[in-house]
Structures are given as C-alpha cells and as structure tokens.
Amino acid sequence: MHSDDRTPIPPTPGPPHCHSPADALLETRDITVSYGDAQALAGVSLTIHPRETVAVMGPSGSGKSTLLHCLSGIVTPTRGEVLLEDQPLSALSDAKRSRTRLREFGFVFQDHQLLPELPARENVALPQLLNGTPRGQALRAADSALEGLGIGHLRTRRPGDMSGGQAQRVAIARAMAGEPRVVFADEPTGALDQATGHEVMQLLTATTARTGSALVLVTHDPGVARWCSRLVEIRDGLIHRDTLIEQPLGVDA
Numbered sequence: 001m002h003s004d005d006r007t008p009i010p011p012t013p014g015p016p017h018c019h020s021p022a023d024a025l026l027e028t029r030d031i032t033v034s035y036g037d038a039q040a041l042a043g044v045s046l047t048i049h050p051r052e053t054v055a056v057m058g059p060s061g062s063g064k065s066t067l068l069h070c071l072s073g074i075v076t077p078t079r080g081e082v083l084l085e086d087q088p089l090s091a092l093s094d095a096k097r098s099r100t101r102l103r104e105f106g107f108v109f110q111d112h113q114l115l116p117e118l119p120a121r122e123n124v125a126l127p128q129l130l131n132g133t134p135r136g137q138a139l140r141a142a143d144s145a146l147e148g149l150g151i152g153h154l155r156t157r158r159p160g161d162m163s164g165g166q167a168q169r170v171a172i173a174r175a176m177a178g179e180p181r182v183v184f185a186d187e188p189t190g191a192l193d194q195a196t197g198h199e200v201m202q203l204l205t206a207t208t209a210r211t212g213s214a215l216v217l218v219t220h221d222p223g224v225a226r227w228c229s230r231l232v233e234i235r236d237g238l239i240h241r242d243t244l245i246e247q248p249l250g251v252d253a
C-alpha cells in the first residue's frame, strides 16, 4: 500500500469537506522515521486542513504516535518534510521550533500530565508563561478557558484533588487557552470510563470547533474516532486508508 491510496470520496458541498490544496495548514511530505533498522514511518504524505478533525487509528506499533510527534515538531523525520502553512519546521532553529510549538499547537495526553503541585489555573497558564506571555494575561486566558469548559470553580484546585474527568478537562483548557491552530491528542480518553470519555470528546470537539482549531487525535477506540470528520488508518508505517466520516458525532446534521 502507498500513502497516496486515499479512498475516493464523493465530493460533499460546503465546509469542512471542500478543501483546495491552498488550504493546507499542516502537511507531511513523504516522511520516513527510522530507529536503526526499524522504520516507524515508511513514507507518509498527509495534509491537515484548517478546522479539520482527524482521528488516526491503527494497530499497536503501526506508527500513530510517531506521526503525531512528527506533525507537532517533537520528532524530526529521518527523511521528508513537515510544513506548517508551507513553512518547513526543519528550517526553524530548535528555539524557534519550541516557540512555534507553544504558540501554534495544543497537546492533550492520555494521563493529562498536569503538574501536581500547581493549581488548575497555573497549570493551564503554563504553556503561555513559557512562551513569554505576561502573567496577568496568561492567568486571565486560563480562567476564561476553564470557564469555557464548565470548570471555572476548580481553578484553585490541584490535580490530585480532582476526578480523572475533571483533570482531563483542565488538560483540554491548557491545550486551548492559547487558541492554538492545531490541537494534538494522544489517546485523550484512554484513562477514562466510557461516559466520561464521551463527555471529554464532546468538550474537545465543541471547543476546537468554537475556536476554529484543527484537531488531530490518536485513538484505539472507534467510538472516539466517530467524533472526528476524517479517519486516517495507519499500518506498518504507511497510510492504509484515509476517509471522511459522514455525520461525525457532536456535529448537527
């Protein structure tokens, strides 16, 4: 299989399904990632469009996380390019790439990865503080993001005193507070029960839709992928299938 084996999809009128090549927000061009003799990615070309919500699925070890890490500039491919609005990430210095990551991307992980000693609002403000945003402004943005996710009342609480679902909401607030262009989520519901996972996906997709951010998430759960508008299936480091999801959950028909 080749990465350009994209299943033909009948054109659907209106956004988000009508994209021209000029619409590319984030793009991988024939990227390969090798670890010694092992290839985690074997030549992946993928274009993410503004406002798109993309689920990446595939068997364990197929290269999903590696693809997410390449798209978000955490891993530099062995070959090929990753471009953010036509700008190759490899052309940026390490410092500039870190700043771009903090400014343009938000991250949600399986286990929230909040700092236990900091209250929620400080956790949410942290990426912006690291990016040089004045403290007052970063805390105001944090409070507003927490409000937007219905957990403004938890802003002074520490992660250890919250439920898993509450902590994951704080993690979403942290990802969204800087109004990123792309939110990356790696198994965002993996540590939650089904009902809480459902709530988290509802919040994640509603929030990204409201701010106009694209969402790229890795999941093993087809029920989680159903919240996205596009499904990219990876096998053996290649795109096996790339399809649009008709009527994703959470979107009014």
Ligand SMILES: Nc1ncnc2c1ncn2[C@@H]1O[C@H](COP(=O)(O)OP(=O)(O)OP(=O)(O)O)[C@@H](O)[C@H]1O
Residues within 6 Å of the ligand: 035, 038, 039, 040, 058, 059, 060, 061, 062, 063, 064, 065, 066, 067
């Ligand atoms: N830092 C690394 N060093 C060596 N090999 C690695 C490294 N990271 C990933 N790999 C290998 O690359 C392949 C793809 O790994 P990756 O984590 O991207 O897969 P995945 O689809 O996300 O798997 P899972 O669903 O189990 O998380 C695997 O064979 C893995 O062992």
